[in-house]
Amino acid sequence: MRAMLIAFLAMAVIAVAADLALDYSGFATAEVTAGPAVRN
Amino acid sequence: MTVLRLPMLTILAALLLLAAPAAAQQGAGSEADSPRAATGGAQTLEDILARQRGERVDDRFRREAVGDPAQAAGIRMQLGTLGGASDAEVFRALRYGGADVTVSAKGHASEIIIQDGGMRWLEWRKGPLREWGGWLRGGVVGLLALFLLLRGPIRIDGGRTGETILRFNALERFGHWLLAGSFILLAISGLITLFGRPLLIPLLGKDAFAPIALASKWVHNNVAWAFMLAVVWVFVFWIVHNIPNRADLVWMAKGGGLFMRGSHPPARKFNAGQKIIFWVVVILGISISASGLSLLFPFELPMFAKTFEILNALGISQALGFGELPAQLSPHEEMQYAQLWHSIVAFVFIAIIIAHIYLGSIGMEGAFDAMESGEVDRQWAREHHSIWFEEETGEPAHPAHEAPPAAE
Numbered sequence: 001m002r003a004m005l006i007a008f009l010a011m012a013v014i015a016v017a018a019d020l021a022l023d024y025s026g027f028a029t030a031e032v033t034a035g036p037a038v039r040n
Numbered sequence: 041m042t043v044l045r046l047p048m049l050t051i052l053a054a055l056l057l058l059a060a061p062a063a064a065q066q067g068a069g070s071e072a073d074s075p076r077a078a079t080g081g082a083q084t085l086e087d088i089l090a091r092q093r094g095e096r097v098d099d100r101f102r103r104e105a106v107g108d109p110a111q112a113a114g115i116r117m118q119l120g121t122l123g124g125a126s127d128a129e130v131f132r133a134l135r136y137g138g139a140d141v142t143v144s145a146k147g148h149a150s151e152i153i154i155q156d157g158g159m160r161w162l163e164w165r166k167g168p169l170r171e172w173g174g175w176l177r178g179g180v181v182g183l184l185a186l187f188l189l190l191r192g193p194i195r196i197d198g199g200r201t202g203e204t205i206l207r208f209n210a211l212e213r214f215g216h217w218l219l220a221g222s223f224i225l226l227a228i229s230g231l232i233t234l235f236g237r238p239l240l241i242p243l244l245g246k247d248a249f250a251p252i253a254l255a256s257k258w259v260h261n262n263v264a265w266a267f268m269l270a271v272v273w274v275f276v277f278w279i280v281h282n283i284p285n286r287a288d289l290v291w292m293a294k295g296g297g298l299f300m301r302g303s304h305p306p307a308r309k310f311n312a313g314q315k316i317i318f319w320v321v322v323i324l325g326i327s328i329s330a331s332g333l334s335l336l337f338p339f340e341l342p343m344f345a346k347t348f349e350i351l352n353a354l355g356i357s358q359a360l361g362f363g364e365l366p367a368q369l370s371p372h373e374e375m376q377y378a379q380l381w382h383s384i385v386a387f388v389f390i391a392i393i394i395a396h397i398y399l400g401s402i403g404m405e406g407a408f409d410a411m412e413s414g415e416v417d418r419q420w421a422r423e424h425h426s427i428w429f430e431e432e433t434g435e436p437a438h439p440a441h442e443a444p445p446a447a448e
Contacts, residue, residue, distance in 0.1 A: 001216060001412055002210075002212035002416070003210045003214045003249075004213065004411075006214060007213075007217035007218040007221055009219065010214075010218060010266070011221050011222050011225075011263060014260070014262075014263075014266040014269065015259070015262035015263045015265065018264075018265040019258070029256050032146075032147050033145055033146060033147035033150070034146070035143075035145050037144035
């Protein structure tokens with residue numbers, strides 16, 4: 001059961017890390033698609 | 041001679057005069073026979089019928105009718121402000137990609153304002169995809185319920201001994217649960233995305249559905265990375281145990297012992313059914329990851345035009361009755377094919393995994409232990425993985441004083 005819980009925790013960590021990493025690397029949808037005419 | 045020449049010239053002239061209207065009439069006749077004469081160059085009934093028959097229609101009459109600014113009336117003249125192209129002609133130019141477009145949005149393909157063919161994708165997504173996918177899931181659940189009703193759970197025939205043997209170590213179980221957990225989250229969030237509008241909005245309302253849709257999108261986009269890592273993980277850990285061998289044929293011939301009580305065909309660490317699940321997970325996992333990456337990074341990873349080109353060249357699409365697949369796709373079409381393929385693979389994947397979850401839980405006594413603690417009852421191991429049990433323990437799976445199962 002411990003392996004299962006650790007795996008679920010790892011899944012959450014990977015998901016949050018992926019979100020932050022992609023956002024930081026400029027892959028956020030707003031950054032990719034919004035032109036300069038769009039207000040922040 | 042001069043006397044004769046004049047009448048001859050007169051006759052010749054008369055013939056020419058008679059022939060000219062005939063030729064003119066013939067010319068007018070061919071124009072009148074033109075299929076577009078009656079519609080002033082627009083589409084004809086034959087075009088519509090041909091399209092309904094699924095035939096390709098030459099649409100140059102429409103594609104090329106986009107106006108001409110050079111022919112515009114002077115600005116002070118009547119209709120001069122139209123600029124040489126009517127609204128319909130401007131929309132045609134947008135539809136067929138001939139318009140000079142400037143957009144403030146950046147990103148790929150943002151200058152494509154109208155995508156011809158997008159409705160076909162939308163109709164397919166709204167119709168057959170949801171219907172067939174729903175029936176597939178429902179069908180599998182129904183069949184399993186029927187199987188449970190008729191066969192009941194597969195029990196440990198010899199009873200539990202209370203002694204266990206390690207079947208999966210912690211790293212193997214970690215990989216399995218990483219894959220299982222991410223798969224279930226991706227399946228649920230994907231189904232919410234596909235069925236949210238027709239099923240959940242009428243049930244919950246738009247205000248309540250909005251945060252659910254947003255959360256589903258976040259989960260689907262980000263948990264996907266855990267899934268991809270887990271596919272690689274289980275592949276590396278279990279590939280060596282999933283190479284097909286002769287014992288698999290025996291196992292398959294006996295239906296894995298699933299349909300007859302007391303039947304336990306010999307198997308190594310993984311039986312043929314589990315090997316099928318393994319290869320399905322690996323192949324569908326790679327395929328769904330590829331289309332998923334294409335969707336995660338829109339327009340960056342087009343793959344269907346190239347795939348169709350290869351399928352055409354190998355003659356596979358023709359052999360399957362699909363004919364020549366389009367080898368040139370617009371950026372949006374690439375995304376639409378990626379979305380459809382992603383969903384089709386997902387439905388097949390979900391159906392197979394439902395069966396796997398059934399057999400790993402309520403369908404077979406003692407099976408869940410293998411992934412819970414990693415330890416399985418020795419009698420369970422003897423019955424379901426006899427060759428593996430003998431290799432691990434050095435003991436015979438069926439001691440001399442015990443009769444081997446009758447069906448073997």
